[in-house]
Amino acid sequence: MIYVPSRMGQLNRRALLRQLQKLGVASRADLAKSLGMSQPTAGKIVDELLALDVLEEVAVPFAEAGERNGNGASIQLGRPGRRLRLNESRAKFLAIQLGVKTTTVAGLTLGIADEDRWPVSFDVESTNPAPAKAWENKLRAAAKSFGGGDFLGVLLSVPGVVDETANRILFSPNIHWTETADFAAIVRRVWDVPVLLVQEERALALGHHLANPDCEDFLLVDFGEGVGGAIIVEGKPLANPLPICGELGHTPVLGNRRQCGCGAVGCMETLISRRGLLESFSAADPAGGNSWSELFEYISRHGIKLWLAQALDAAAAAIAGALNVVGLPRVVITGSLTELPPAVMQYLSRAVQNGAMWARFGRVECLSAPRRRTAGLVAVGIDRLVVPDGGGNHRIAQKFSSQTPAACRKIHKHTIHKHIHT
Ligand SMILES: [Zn+2]
Numbered sequence: 001m002i003y004v005p006s007r008m009g010q011l012n013r014r015a016l017l018r019q020l021q022k023l024g025v026a027s028r029a030d031l032a033k034s035l036g037m038s039q040p041t042a043g044k045i046v047d048e049l050l051a052l053d054v055l056e057e058v059a060v061p062f063a064e065a066g067e068r069n070g071n072g073a074s075i076q077l078g079r080p081g082r083r084l085r086l087n088e089s090r091a092k093f094l095a096i097q098l099g100v101k102t103t104t105v106a107g108l109t110l111g112i113a114d115e116d117r118w119p120v121s122f123d124v125e126s127t128n129p130a131p132a133k134a135w136e137n138k139l140r141a142a143a144k145s146f147g148g149g150d151f152l153g154v155l156l157s158v159p160g161v162v163d164e165t166a167n168r169i170l171f172s173p174n175i176h177w178t179e180t181a182d183f184a185a186i187v188r189r190v191w192d193v194p195v196l197l198v199q200e201e202r203a204l205a206l207g208h209h210l211a212n213p214d215c216e217d218f219l220l221v222d223f224g225e226g227v228g229g230a231i232i233v234e235g236k237p238l239a240n241p242l243p244i245c246g247e248l249g250h251t252p253v254l255g256n257r258r259q260c261g262c263g264a265v266g267c268m269e270t271l272i273s274r275r276g277l278l279e280s281f282s283a284a285d286p287a288g289g290n291s292w293s294e295l296f297e298y299i300s301r302h303g304i305k306l307w308l309a310q311a312l313d314a315a316a317a318a319i320a321g322a323l324n325v326v327g328l329p330r331v332v333i334t335g336s337l338t339e340l341p342p343a344v345m346q347y348l349s350r351a352v353q354n355g356a357m358w359a360r361f362g363r364v365e366c367l368s369a370p371r372r373r374t375a376g377l378v379a380v381g382i383d384r385l386v387v388p389d390g391g392g393n394h395r396i397a398q399k400f401s402s403q404t405p406a407a408c409r410k411i412h413k414h415t416i417h418k419h420i421h422t
Contacts, residue, residue: 093377096414168197
């Protein structure tokens with residue numbers, strides 16, 4: 001295969017950014033060496049990315065402050081060296097998280113945040129007669145909190161079945177009005193920059209991988225307003241023929257007569273979504289309460305009652321089935337189940353082991369983890385807007401690649417020097 005220079009350059013840029021995401025902070029020499037690039041090649045890419053404000057320089061002493069030699073004496077600090085990291089000083093992307101009722105908004109730097117923080121939020125009820133218009137108006141009001149930031153793009157996390165290459169929500173069981181809304185156009189009327197729709201569980205899975213680079217093969221299942229999953233294989237989202245993947249929540253559960261937002265009866269998520277659990281809780285024990293904190297207290301006091309065990313068994317059966325079919329030894333659980341007393345995750349983990357064939361002779365891991373949605377969105381933003389792949393599977397990247405340089409053209413001559421004191 002012959003690479004045209006620009007494509008080769010793009011691959012090198014992408015490799016360098018990935019390496020920096022893994023390392024956190026690195027010198028030019030470290031980057032060149034670890035990537036097997038010549039120093040001039042790595043240096044040229046670094047200069048370009050510094051000019052685009054994607055990277056920033058930090059000054060650190062050769063010996064980290066606080067480092068000690070074998071006798072316990074502080075090592076003499078050397079002349080400061082300049083190292084590089086992804087820009088953590090300014091928000092470069094705007095992230096929007098669309099929920100069933102609540103939308104949250106955050107400015108994101110290019111570094112990996114330790115935890116998701118969404119400082120601005122607004123609500124739109126699905127009963128609103130013109131929900132898309134109401135959403136646009138509230139987004140415009142929320143935009144005032146973010147000033148005139150020159151964002152590289154807006155990353156919109158959305159639930160449901162999402163055609164990311166076409167920037168459309170095809171089907172959304174819990175927020176049907178979003179299926180006919182052109183979110184990319186709506187957002188661009190507020191911020192005139194590229195907009196990418198990202199399926200919400202895919203963002204979580206990418207974020208988990210970014211924060212745990214050694215965790216390369218896993219199914220992530222998120223529990224919240226619904227239940228959905230995403231699969232990462234060899235560090236990349238599993239490629240599948242249709243823009244639908246990980247829809248575990250809509251696995252039918254025998255004997256379950258609850259109506260699901262997808263139009264079917266008996267889906268697993270009607271039992272174990274936040275709303276499903278609270279519905280079962282108040283039906284099983286009307287005196288127990290009907291709030292999430294009361295459910296927490298109830299489980300702490302009474303353990304896993306039959307109705308909860310049945311819901312967890314249904315979720316575990318769907319998860320184990322997915323592990324058996326795809327061939328994965330690990331499931332990462334995020335969201336509401338991880339907020340409940342530890343007995344809940346312990347029960348789920350045992351039930352997954354029971355159903356996963358790999359556990360009969362090998363080891364199946366069932367881990368709980370925090371939601372890293374913003375990290376996943378940043379990963380998508382970097383891949384598709386900062387260093388878009390010109391390949392045929394990235395129509396959006398191609399569509400926006402002509403816009404990206406304009407968005408990035410503002411060249412900052414002042415690189416940032418920051419001393420790190422520990
Ligand atoms: Zn359903």
